[in-house]
Amino acid sequence: ERASPDAPTVGQVRLARETAAAGLAETRRFIRELTPPLLDEQSIGGALRRLAADSWDRPGLAVDVRAADAIALPMDVQSALLRVAQGAMANVLAHAHATHATVTLSSSDADVRLVIADDGVGFTPEQSMTAPDGASFGLRAIRERVEQFGGSFEVRSAPGEGAQLTVTLPKGDHE
Secondary structure (H helix, E strand, C coil), X not given: CCCCCCCCCHHHHHHHHHHHHHHHHHHHHHHHHHCCCCCCCCCHHHHHHHHHHHCCCXXXXXXXXXXXXXXXXXXXXXXXXXXXXXXXXXXXXXXXXXXXXXXXXXECCCEEEEEEEECCCCXXXXXXXXXXXXXXXXXXXXXXXXXXXXXXXXXXXXXXXXXXXXXXXXXXXXX
16 A cells, blocks of 8 residues: 555555454454453452343343352353353343343352343244254354353243243363
């Protein structure tokens, strides 16, 4: 571009440079969004409560978070649970037409359980999980994340009956 500013292809070179810069900015934004919000400064319970207040707060939807602050988990497990909660609540916000949702995090000696339930319109889980590409990306992504950690994933729902997603992950370090 600098070497031949009058070349007939300088417009294409500028477009390529601008496209590359925009792609880099978008990639950096994606990476920033993948970083768990304040998990190093808060417990997983605190991070879930903050997400409920900052991201899931919508008119007509009440979200209750039930999570103890004293659950000690490796950072990778906390991050996975946070991402699962974000994905599940994105589905609630986009599809459920719910008035109430509950995010519950509980712990035993060996594992941690995350349950997200709503009183929305419900759906047929079997059809959703086998829908054509893109139709149920959120649930598939959650299932794949849970499987990477050796956990279990269950969705209970029926049309008109709301939905409940239950994820159980072992507490062990997976890094």
